[in-house]
Amino acid sequence: MTNIYNFSAGPAVLPKEVLAQAAAEMLDWQGSGMSVMEMSHRGPEFISIYRAAERDLRELLAVPDNYKILFMQGGGLSQNAVIPMNLIGNGDATIDFVQTGSWSSKSIKEAARYAKVNVAATAKDNGYTFVPPQSEWKLTPGAAYLHLCTNETIDGVEIDFVPTAQGATTLVADMSSHILSRPVDVARYGVIFGGAQKNIGPAGVTVVIVREDLLGKAVPYTPSAFDFKNVADNESMYNTPPTYGIYIAGLVFQWLKRQGGVAEMERRNIEKAALLYAALDADDFYQNRVQKEYRSRMNVPFYLRDESKNEAFLAGAKERGLLQLKGHKSVGGMRASIYNAMPIEGVQALVDYLNEFAGR
Template identity: 65%
Template sequence: MLDWHGSGMSVMEMSHRGPEFMGILAEAEADLRELMAIPSGYRVLFMQGGAIGENAIVPMNLIGRTGRADYVVTGTWSEKSAKEAKNYGQVCVAASGEAGAFRAIPPRSEWRLDPQAAYVHICSNETIGGVEFHWTPDTGDVPLVADMSSNILSRPIDVSRYGLIYAGAQKNMGPSGVTVVIVREDLLGHALPITPAAFNYQVQAQNDSMYNTPPTYAIYIAGLVFKHVKSLGGLATMEEHNRAKARLLYDFLDGSRFFRNEVAPADRSLMNVPFHLRDASLDKAFLDGARQRGMVQLKGHRIVGGMRASIYNAMPIEGVRALVAYLREFEAAHG
């Protein structure tokens, strides 16, 4: 915190262009490339603005290739992405789960894709509704773009199936403040004239994410997380860990007559598990009891209500066991 490797400086105070931080940045990128098996034809950018910022930055950089893009809407975040992109070109909602209250991902056979679209955009995990892509859509020659903010590093993926991946760090990679963008090199150089230089992927790639001052400390901490995940056995190990946690919680909910999860089983998120009490008048008592047991932030998003357990990489399986024990106790007392 106060003295990085005997330099006499914290990472927070060292020059972002000095050899110390340049080494930190290079090492973080190398570890992320190894973890995700990122092919050589892709650039890794460390940017700012989060996924909300990328909702504008992606179309600024890509939609100019043809003037239009397809969006698959599976919940609140992909809905926001599509809405923002309309400011920069013609956007078509190629498929939507809205009719089913966003409880399932529309089958690929129902997608109406435009072969002339500049890209197809998905949100790989919807934190609010609790649906997740457990498959990679085939979009033919049209590049697939994915917002992976909430499930990146949770399991292995084939990066070569995507044209661009972006993710805010704050769920599985580190503190908020840094956004990772993994972009195929042939998609660089198509930014709209209105694109600020700091948001231009080609400019950032040419400057190794140093066109403007990057979020240095957030990158440093993310780099430590990459090393930690590698030390645990990489993404295959993380997938086993996450599937075990999710299975434990979903199995209890499926066997309960007091709690319910309404997401289609094939599309259930490994990261975010929403659930409802069958008697909503007990919600406050449930949350109060959870807080007394050291379990906080279980209240569901205001859009959907109910409860939500977020079980990202860092949540140990003991935490899920404690939650299931409390669910069982609460049901016995009130059911």
């Protein structure tokens, strides 16, 4: 069979080595006689798995000691409610947002149910093809926090700078779809969060990295299982955590370390993205509409000039083992997500097909 390359935006491709190890250990984890799925979350076996995952993620992202790493449930979307609940306090809070695409828009809509929201800047009128420059952000003095989606999975827009315009206001970043793809200066953020199902592991695990001084301020109606302080104080075991997903995430972290960590991932991701965008830009057969300096290294949406060929394009791709290239239903077209676990051979196979289909 042809090599299969899976370009899904998430849940997404995982390293083959990780899946092979998970398969081999499925019925008996390291001589314990148990599958990881069968272990009590409070037993020594799972505790060791949990602590290794936490430690490895802390090392990979150089998370400072005054930050807690939480493994939660509910996905990035649930955090759109959980973060306001944890951060707005009991006063008359305003949350600032920069609207750069579909996911920041969802965050805005949800946050408006809990606090006043201020859209400090938006790229909506331009179809989310760039990041509004900081000089144009209309920020709120005393805002509870400024929320950014640093990589818009659907729109393919990436914020590759840490803002300074917000001054002392706490930064909250939804990094779901590019976490671990590049180094990040965690100390510049109050909260970093992400659903696991892109660069971390299976859907159902949500990683939250939160500065300790932000804990303990949840509004009274916060479900106790989603109060960051409860989760932090109980090493993510206030509630039974998604144990198997955390185990897989831990295997992914070990794989990342073997590859050379996020610095090496960034090098590869730059190379993969450059290869793919070059093929899309070669002529006007394909089109990516995002301004070049804001193009995502992870999610590459593109359109065929002649959209009547969409079905033929997808069918031909599938024949060649290039899977899940259909764009998100809200924007149409195509999308290639090229996360950490996508090897350059997969991107090259896609580029070969792009050239072939365009008759180049």
